[in-house]
Amino acid sequence: MLYTLCFILFAVGLFAVSTQKNIIKIIMGIEIMDLAVNLFLVMSGYRADGRTPILTREVSRPEWLAAAVDPFPQAMVLTSIVIGLGVLALLLVLALRLYGRYGTYDITKMRKLRG
Amino acid sequence: MSEIVRTVTRWIFAFIATYGVYLVAYGHLTPGGGFAGGVMLASGYVLLVLSRGAKEAEKSLGLRPAKALDSVGALLFLAIAVLGLVLGQGFFENFIQKSTPGEPLEILNAGIIPLCNIAIALKVMTSLFVVFVVMASVRFAGSGEELEYTSEEE
Amino acid sequence: MTSYLTFLLVFMIIAALAAVTMEDLLSAVISLGALGFAASIVFLMLKAPDVEIVKRIVEVLVLVLLVRATIRRDVETVSGTRDTFGMIAAAVLILLMSVFVIKVVGSLPEVGDSAMARNADAPSNHYLDKSLEETGAGNAVTGVLLDYRGYDTLGEATVLFAAVLGAVTLLRKRARRLPAGRAES
Amino acid sequence: MELFPLFVAVPLGVAFLAALVPKRAARVADVLGNLGSLALVALVVLFYGRTGAVHVGGWAPPVGIVLVLDPLSWFILATVSAVTLAVTIYSIRYMDRYTGRGKYYALFFLMVTGMMGVVATGDLFNLYVFLEIASIASYALVAFGCESEELEASFRYAVLGSVASCFILFGIALLYSVFGTVNMAHLAAKIAALGGVTGSTTLTAGLVFFLAGFGLKAALVPFHAWLPDAHPSAPAPISAMLSGVLIKAIGVYALARIVFNVIGLTTTTSYVLMAMGTLSMLFGVLLAVIQWDFKRLLAYHSISQIGYVVLAIGLGTPLGIMGGLFHLLNHALFKSLLFLNAGAVEYSTGTRDLQKMGGLRNRLPVTANTSMVASMSIAGIPPFNGFFSKLIIIVACIEAHQWLFAALAVVVSIVTLASFIKVQKYVFMGSLGEKWKSLREVPVFMCAAMVLLALACLATAALVVPPVRDAVLRPAADVLAAGAEKVGMVLGGVK
Numbered sequence: 001m002l003y004t005l006c007f008i009l010f011a012v013g014l015f016a017v018s019t020q021k022n023i024i025k026i027i028m029g030i031e032i033m034d035l036a037v038n039l040f041l042v043m044s045g046y047r048a049d050g051r052t053p054i055l056t057r058e059v060s061r062p063e064w065l066a067a068a069v070d071p072f073p074q075a076m077v078l079t080s081i082v083i084g085l086g087v088l089a090l091l092l093v094l095a096l097r098l099y100g101r102y103g104t105y106d107i108t109k110m111r112k113l114r115g
Numbered sequence: 116m117s118e119i120v121r122t123v124t125r126w127i128f129a130f131i132a133t134y135g136v137y138l139v140a141y142g143h144l145t146p147g148g149g150f151a152g153g154v155m156l157a158s159g160y161v162l163l164v165l166s167r168g169a170k171e172a173e174k175s176l177g178l179r180p181a182k183a184l185d186s187v188g189a190l191l192f193l194a195i196a197v198l199g200l201v202l203g204q205g206f207f208e209n210f211i212q213k214s215t216p217g218e219p220l221e222i223l224n225a226g227i228i229p230l231c232n233i234a235i236a237l238k239v240m241t242s243l244f245v246v247f248v249v250m251a252s253v254r255f256a257g258s259g260e261e262l263e264y265t266s267e268e269e
Numbered sequence: 270m271t272s273y274l275t276f277l278l279v280f281m282i283i284a285a286l287a288a289v290t291m292e293d294l295l296s297a298v299i300s301l302g303a304l305g306f307a308a309s310i311v312f313l314m315l316k317a318p319d320v321e322i323v324k325r326i327v328e329v330l331v332l333v334l335l336v337r338a339t340i341r342r343d344v345e346t347v348s349g350t351r352d353t354f355g356m357i358a359a360a361v362l363i364l365l366m367s368v369f370v371i372k373v374v375g376s377l378p379e380v381g382d383s384a385m386a387r388n389a390d391a392p393s394n395h396y397l398d399k400s401l402e403e404t405g406a407g408n409a410v411t412g413v414l415l416d417y418r419g420y421d422t423l424g425e426a427t428v429l430f431a432a433v434l435g436a437v438t439l440l441r442k443r444a445r446r447l448p449a450g451r452a453e454s
Numbered sequence: 455m456e457l458f459p460l461f462v463a464v465p466l467g468v469a470f471l472a473a474l475v476p477k478r479a480a481r482v483a484d485v486l487g488n489l490g491s492l493a494l495v496a497l498v499v500l501f502y503g504r505t506g507a508v509h510v511g512g513w514a515p516p517v518g519i520v521l522v523l524d525p526l527s528w529f530i531l532a533t534v535s536a537v538t539l540a541v542t543i544y545s546i547r548y549m550d551r552y553t554g555r556g557k558y559y560a561l562f563f564l565m566v567t568g569m570m571g572v573v574a575t576g577d578l579f580n581l582y583v584f585l586e587i588a589s590i591a592s593y594a595l596v597a598f599g600c601e602s603e604e605l606e607a608s609f610r611y612a613v614l615g616s617v618a619s620c621f622i623l624f625g626i627a628l629l630y631s632v633f634g635t636v637n638m639a640h641l642a643a644k645i646a647a648l649g650g651v652t653g654s655t656t657l658t659a660g661l662v663f664f665l666a667g668f669g670l671k672a673a674l675v676p677f678h679a680w681l682p683d684a685h686p687s688a689p690a691p692i693s694a695m696l697s698g699v700l701i702k703a704i705g706v707y708a709l710a711r712i713v714f715n716v717i718g719l720t721t722t723t724s725y726v727l728m729a730m731g732t733l734s735m736l737f738g739v740l741l742a743v744i745q746w747d748f749k750r751l752l753a754y755h756s757i758s759q760i761g762y763v764v765l766a767i768g769l770g771t772p773l774g775i776m777g778g779l780f781h782l783l784n785h786a787l788f789k790s791l792l793f794l795n796a797g798a799v800e801y802s803t804g805t806r807d808l809q810k811m812g813g814l815r816n817r818l819p820v821t822a823n824t825s826m827v828a829s830m831s832i833a834g835i836p837p838f839n840g841f842f843s844k845l846i847i848i849v850a851c852i853e854a855h856q857w858l859f860a861a862l863a864v865v866v867s868i869v870t871l872a873s874f875i876k877v878q879k880y881v882f883m884g885s886l887g888e889k890w891k892s893l894r895e896v897p898v899f900m901c902a903a904m905v906l907l908a909l910a911c912l913a914t915a916a917l918v919v920p921p922v923r924d925a926v927l928r929p930a931a932d933v934l935a936a937g938a939e940k941v942g943m944v945l946g947g948v949k
Contacts (some may be wrong), residue, residue: 052146054144054146054188056145078148078150082150082154082239085243089246089250092250093249093250096250108245
């Protein structure tokens with residue numbers, strides 16, 4: 001059930017990217033898609049009533065091992081979030097420069113390039 | 116920005132900075148790590164830029180030193196990786212931990228992990244700071260576009 | 270637990286739809302912020318504190334960046350959908366997605382049991398088991414990030430370096446020099 | 455074998471150093487860049503004929519990341535380094551037109567690092583990270599000149615590229631949620647145990663996501679929209695790199711590695727690949743013939759030639775794969791040469807419109823001759839390398855009883871020939887326009903790069919001769935042809 005909600009979020013992002021006219025909305029669509037994939041990854045690593053994968057002195061080792069959540073998707077998501085931030089920064093710089101040149105955020109008005 | 120905002124940000128920056136350094140230093144023991152600490156410190160500096168404007172924030176961390184620091188951070192991280200290769204144990208080898216395994220759950224016993232944490236935090240902080248100053252200083256006149264961005268003149 | 274998660278996820282889908290279809294750009298950006306913070310709460314409930322801290326701060330920075338791009342006197346609101354080509358492409362893609370969702374979601378395991386539990390030889394069991402002795406890091410996530418798969422993090426730092434360098438190059442004042450001496454076109 | 459990570463560490467170091475170079479010291483950046491590409495070529499020569507795996511950080515494969523060198527990845531690394539060397543020599547003088555030389559070389563070597571990382575790795579998530587590095591660096595490089603159409607082309611390319619990356623990451627997440635590992639060899643062993651793609655619907659879904667994601671990175675037909683805008687507006691050396699190697703290293707190679715070695719080729723996937731290849735071939739060449747902008751014409755030809763490669767590899771037969779890889783190498787060489795020629799013509803005349811040019815042969819002799827060599831080989835004229843690779847592909851199609859695809863391949867080759875005769879006639883033959891009387895040949899470095907590539911084009915024709923072919927091409931093709939079973943040994947040997 002939760003995975004379906006992730007796919008729906010991914011589809012909303014995809015819908016935004018492919019139909020919106022406003023550049024900032026397109027960038028937001030990409031942000032939503034990236035977020036949906038990160039959510040799916042962390043969910044695939046979750047263990048029913050699990051514990052954080054951080055071993056501290058309070059908890060005994062065997063009990064922690066039995067309940068600890070999968071650390072590897074969290075590492076993947078950490079990397080993916082920062083990659084998403086990098087891509088967003090670059091896209092926003094392009095959007096700002098395009099706004100400077102065309103005076104609008106409307107992608108259909110920027111038809112300098114023939115199809 | 117009004118005077119109140121500027122003084123308040125100066126105080127808050129101190130708390131943010133300590134929290135960021137804590138995240139980096141204890142990255143391998145408690146939640147946090149290079150990324151979290153770096154991003155936290157970056158948000159501290161961004162707060163300064165927003166409250167005091169790009170020109171005045173130059174004093175705390177200028178654009179040019181930030182870019183140099185960024186490349187230095189990246190080179191530091193690459194050096195740690197290649198150092199493993201040079202010491203003959205292979206690329207990205209955790210050579211300190213392998214040779215002198217410290218007593219567990221202490222702060223300075225995770226071999227190259229704290230060093231990598233510091234290099235990553237330095238890099239993330241300066242990168243995000245540079246992006247912010249660059250984007251904050253782009254001015255648009257109504258009609259065309261004149262960039263006040265202080266990049267070096269070609 | 271899963272009831273809270275479903276509630277938050279439904280809230281996130283509504284926030285996403287609002288962000289996409291709203292007229293005013295600024296309120297769209299704010300609803301995107303709401304989406305991001307709800308996501309960080311979901312990460313917290315899924316027992317991922319590292320990810321939650323980074324996501325929360327990155328969301329703040331994303332919001333500041335996006336507001337920077339939308340706050341301006343002369344930004345006339347532009348919204349509505351693109352020409353027919355965009356609509357057709359969107360329809361095809363969404364159709365592909367829905368067919369896929371119905372087919373696949375049935376066969377996916379329940380959220381509770383993780384891939385690690387089902388595959389005994391999954392590397393994650395090794396990460397949890399041996400991360401303290403082999404890397405000395407109590408926090409298995411940092412152990413994975415910096416020692417077991419440190420090469421990923423090197424790649425990741427380069428991604429950030431490339432993004433920043435790209436942003437700086439695209440915003441330099443003068444990009445081209447006049448062609449020296451060549452025939453003027 | 456321990457030095458294999460240098461393939462990624464050297465360009466990375468050059469990139470970080472180049473970013474530190476102040477703007478006054480442009481020549482230092484040039485020297486640094488060329489030293490870097492020379493080092494890469496030396497590494498390729500050093501690692502010829504070796505196979506092996508490097509466990510990064512000393513951890514065994516499923517736990518740690520493994521870097522893999524097998525004949526296929528060596529073949530792609532060699533192609534990338536050859537084109538990189540020619541392009542760095544070319545951009546010494548060409549980039550005088552642009553400011554920010556240090557930043558250019560930094561971004562350029564970041565793109566090369568990304569490609570090298572994608573080709574060398576034996577780990578899916580690692581492949582995604584390095585693919586992201588190459589993509590972000592190429593987004594910034596496409597818009598390097600900050601003109602309106604360059605910014606717009608780069609924005610479209612960046613948006614579609616990010617969508618492709620999300621698809622690829624979703625595919626990796628799907629595979630991870632079922633199999634719990636991202637190491638290619640480990641995954642292949644588990645998928646083979648499960649009985650290939652038909653085993654689980656999630657696997658087919660993952661495959662669909664990969665096809666969509668890597669198809670978009672390789673500009674195959676349903677996803678080719680960004681290429682005709684992005685490649686022409688980039689600076690000439692960058693469009694040479696983009697068309698020559700980028701869409702191959704992160705698009706076609708990654709797709710082939712995953713489809714063949716990880717998931718295993720089934721008849722349906724091979725038909726999908728062949729269909730996409732043929733459509734790209736037809737679409738690309740039909741749109742190319744009507745173009746009057748020199749670089750846009752070359753961009754459309756890139757789409758059609760990539761269609762050839764994907765069609766050949768999609769056949770699945772050993773001969774088909776060998777033809778595909780051979781054409782991949784040839785296309786890398788003559789397409790980057792053609793883009794460098796277009797850059798040289800634009801450098802001297804300032805325009806890209808074919809109608810405005812004419813009779814440049816006697817004013818730009820080196821460019822004209824190298825462009826003749828490249829046009830002949832892309833059109834498939836016998837003595838040149840293009841002919842041999844297309845011949846192998848057509849023979850492979852016939853051998854696999856794909857009569858329709860073989861016929862289409864021949865038709866497309868003829869139309870390509872017609873299109874390039876048009877290019878030669880309008881640009882180099884005919885009477886010299888009075889405006890171009892004062893033209894001088896392009897600077898020596900640019901000529902040297904073009905001559906180097908032209909000689910490489912002629913040399914690769916020798917790859918057809920059996921002894922040379924078995925030394926280089928056949929082992930590379932065998933890696934793919936071996937498919938999923940023999941992959942355990944090949945990809946880092948995890949059992």
